[in-house]
Amino acid sequence: MLKNLLLSAVxxxxxxxxx
Known part of the structure; x- marks a missing residue:
C-alpha cells in the first residue's frame, strides 16, 4: 500500500x- 503511494508520487x- 505504502509502496503504491510512493510509486505514484515518484x-x-x-x-x-x-x-
Missing part, C-alpha cells in the same frame, strides 16, 4: 520533470 514527479 511517477508524478518524473512526469512533471519530463514535461
Amino acid at each position: 511517477f508524478m514527479k518524473f512526469h512533471n520533470e519530463q514535461v
